Amino acid sequence: MDDPPAPARSPRAPAPAERRILMRALSDPILKVQNLTMRFGGLVAVNDLTFTAGRGDITALIGPNGAGKTTVFNCITGFYKPTTGRMALRHGTIDIDAHVERLTDTPNDHLTSADGSLYLLERMPDFHVSARAKVARTFQNIRLFSGMTVLENLMVAQHNPLMVASNWTIGGLLGFAGFRKREKAAIESAKYWLEKTKLIDRADDPAGDLPYGDQRRLEIARAMCTEPVLLCLDEPAAGLNPRESLELNALLRSIRDDHGTSLLLIEHDMSVVMEISDHVVVLDYGTKISDGTPDQVKSDPKVIAAYLGAEDEAEVEKIEAEVGL
């Protein structure tokens, strides 16, 4: 965690075509969601959803309000137990398809082999999804520890390694050197993310005192402090002004490129989605209606119909013009 902050990238992104050859969902998946269904009583919030997120990709999950996007996140991160379905996540290069059936037949929630580990997220309690499977998330309505300082927020995120270093509190209470060293490292790691999110000057201020845009970035920094392999962001650009939104794009790209963290992104702001995502999955009323590169999805008539509301032709044209069709 001592590497210097990556040089600021130009906010102007390269054109999609040269950006990435192809999304990696098929060749190098990190998460496979299969037949995920979530019912709330009679309401089917997510309906038989199957998709794959590639390692090193920014995968966007989009759809109109109430389409079930947040519900998908809550299932992946263990906050909801899905009604049916399977969510397999891998660390390393273990072949998901070759092992997942075998793992499903056991009562275990993970399996480790020489080339990595495979996790069944639907079997894990929420805190294990973060601690073991290394999936971090942010929330649509920001959830910071508002009465704690910015730095403290990032220290809480490193709870598990610090807990081990403090010998489950005993060593920490006695002031062992090992713990103090580990705590310094944790502060350094927090500093790194504060610099990256441009919050370093506010490190000692209470998180609840930050302006909205800073709070959104702090939540991302906090999630990154858990060193995730997959970061799930629920509408990170909501409420940001255009400049902040551009900066966010650069931050997300840097997370993807410099940290090897794959991203799963819910976003309403189409300019953000089209600009930075490698792969887009579109939900409508809980059902997947399209899946592909941003360009493919953008020109999918089903998406246009569902997303923009096909009744009002004039409005469709207006918005199409905005999106750049």
Add this chain to the structure above:
Amino acid sequence: MMMEAPAREPVNFAGLLKDAVLAAAIAFGLFSLLLGLKTDQTLNNQMVLVPRPGLLATVVGLVFVGRFLIGYWQAINAGKIKKRKAAATPLALKIEKYGTAAFVGFLFVYPMMVLGTAGPSGAIKWIDNFGIQILIYIMLGWGLNIVVGLAGLLDLGYVAFYAVGAYSYALLATSEPVKEFMAGLVGPTFWPLWAFWICLPVAGILAAFWGVLLGFPVLRLRGDYLAIVTLAFGEIIRLVLINWVEFSGGYAGISSIPRPSFFGVPFNATESGFAATFGLEFTPIYRTIFLFYVILVLALITAVVSTRLRRLPVGRAWEALREDEIACRSLGINTVNTKLTAFAIGAMFGGFAGAFFAARQGFISPESFVFLESAQILAIVVLGGMGSLLGVVIASIMLVGGVELLRELDFLKAYFGDNFDPAQYRMLIFGACMVLMMLWKPRGLISVREPSVFLKEKKAVSSDLVKEGHG
């Protein structure tokens, strides 16, 4: 953060008057029977009702004036923008730091000071009733502070752990089999002399164990439910102690509990006693002074441990839990275990305090562990400002010391007649304190939070931002 103060609205006197009249009317309705009429017996044993219009009018008048003044005070303050942080908070941190150090220094010389001014016979009361009594509550307040102030878990049954500690010590120290076993092992004089020092950690561990045992089923509950179940747990422990007579002696309690020795030297008038050993003249004050220092050290251990815990990952997780439990889980924190540790450590300090209490009294019964005790300890934590160690100290002095002071007001009998017992007004003071606090400082006396770690500068966090937890 400085903003222009908005033009202040004129105070709405008509509204205030209406409010005050309403409050007076409610008071009249409430008190017309309670205070306005008194039952009395005539000489030929007849029951008569004596009307007391004067008293009733005074009380209703006071309510009217009080409500009006409070409303007026709130109205003139409503326009002011609450200043957050600004210059006041670093000062608050300084007060907390130096105030605590000065207070601890004062406590160490307190017994000598009192001894010097009041003499050996007068000093006992001041050291025992004020010093020891307040310190017990400070320690209990600091213990409960871990659960309520840091972890944000509303525990209304804290006295249960106090009871577990007290009974653990009392039962172990007076148990015949243990005494015989120890006599066979290291001689007959050993156990009565050392029982306290051996049982003290045992009492703490047993209380922590009970904390975990209670925690397992209960900590899934949140908010009001948690409060109610912990309250019930406190009552269950007390009822078991009352009804399981063979085990705990029931209402009669346990008596002749061995007193702590000076690390093996008893406080008595014998040859081998403390006074004789150190060539002093025997008086009971030495034991009292020693007990004072024992509870002082126990309380300081509580303070040091809870201060250190706050800066460790576990303490930070407690506070994070109070702020947002869902966010905690999204960061991989096992919230059930974290809550359990808060419960267990809080209970452990309650257990230590309980063992000390039993040793100091020499006699315990379930009467000492009623719900009112839990309420008083909780009041101390809330009044002090949740999470603040110094706040707990001030609140303990106010509430416990205030009540003890009431006993000193015997001269008031001259005005109110011989039946007047100032100590009876304890609850009234209690209530008045709470009402005033809620009006004046709803987040407690010390209402800033000190960050557990900082990069450049330690800035206090205003209590407006700090959450209270949700169970």
